[in-house]
Amino acid sequence: AQSVSQHNHHVILSEAASLELGCNYSYGGTVNLFWYVQYPGQHLQLLLKYFSGDPLVKGIKGFEAEFIKSKFSFNLRKPSVQWSDTAEYFCAVRQGSGNTGKLIFGQGTTLQVKP
Amino acid sequence: NAGVTQTPKFQVLKTGQSMTLQCAQDMNHEYMSWYRQDPGMGLRLIHYSVGAGITDQGEVPNGYNVSRSTTEDFPLRLLSAAPSQTSVYFCASSTRDRGTGANVLTFGAGSRLTVL
Numbered sequence: 001a002q003s004v005s006q007h008n009h010h011v012i013l014s015e016a017a018s019l020e021l022g023c024n025y026s027y028g029g030t031v032n033l034f035w036y037v038q039y040p041g042q043h044l045q046l047l048l049k050y051f052s053g054d055p056l057v058k059g060i061k062g063f064e065a066e067f068i069k070s071k072f073s074f075n076l077r078k079p080s081v082q083w084s085d086t087a088e089y090f091c092a093v094r095q096g097s098g099n100t101g102k103l104i105f106g107q108g109t110t111l112q113v114k115p
Numbered sequence: 116n117a118g119v120t121q122t123p124k125f126q127v128l129k130t131g132q133s134m135t136l137q138c139a140q141d142m143n144h145e146y147m148s149w150y151r152q153d154p155g156m157g158l159r160l161i162h163y164s165v166g167a168g169i170t171d172q173g174e175v176p177n178g179y180n181v182s183r184s185t186t187e188d189f190p191l192r193l194l195s196a197a198p199s200q201t202s203v204y205f206c207a208s209s210t211r212d213r214g215t216g217a218n219v220l221t222f223g224a225g226s227r228l229t230v231l
Contacts, residue, residue: 009155032218043205044158044222051217090157094218102148102173103220105158 004093006106013081014114021076021109023091032094033074034103035065039087047089050074061085083115117141121206121223128196128230136191136226138206146209146218147189148173149181151202152225158205164189196230203227 007022025031035047048059055067065076074091091106122137140147148163150173160173164183178200180192189208193200204227207220 004157006157034219036222043224044220046219049217049219092158102146102160102163104160104174105150107155107157 004091004104004106006089006091006109008109009107010110010112012112012114015083016080017113019076019078019081019085019111021089021091021111023074023076023106024072025074025091025093025104026072027093027095028072029095033065033067034092034094035059035063035074035076036090036092036105037087038090038108044090047076081111081113083113085111086113087111119206119208119221119223121204121226123226124224125227126229128193128228130197130230132196133192133194134196134228135193136204136206136228138189138191138223139187140189140206140208140221141187142208142210142221143186144208144210144221145186147183148207148220149179149189149191150205150207151175151200152205153202161191161204193228196228198230201228201230 003026005024033050036044037047038044048057050057050067058064063078089109092103119140145166149161150158152158159175162181164170167186170181203225205225206223209218209220211218
């Protein structure tokens, strides 16, 4: 069965520090890749997605992610975090051509940014 | 345009009771799904639907039933609630963009269920 692993469960950073959250998946075929963010008390919102083309994807709020097919990875990065980035971050993968709404999510990473 | 609407937002049940979590979307999306979110486990897919009249099981379907009689609605039924079903439940819908081919989920606000 396909699985998604997020290596960091809880990350604490100071403002202006750089961020990288790891995400690896197990499926070897065509995949669509996503990062979602859940701010405290809110529902999930899409940060960025990769379907095809340039493996370096830019999302909202200064986030970016790089798809490395050979490593089955889709790590999330931000050069300088802000206190408002405190949230839970989820990596998600859809296998195949993307013609369904079926996503498999990672366990989530809680990011705490200290002011 | 309300997006994905879930009701109720909060519910407390006793073991063995039944209830239905409602989910409605007004975007004419063909795909709908239910997830549960538990600490340290991320979101796990319970059931999903690729269109009216079609449903299928996800990763953790046991104890839950769904139906999709209309495009707009995708209710999740707990026939006999158990404490293990205490969780936050999210409904999501999506469609495939004709231009980009992208199929991106839109989530509801969530329903927090406690089973005593």
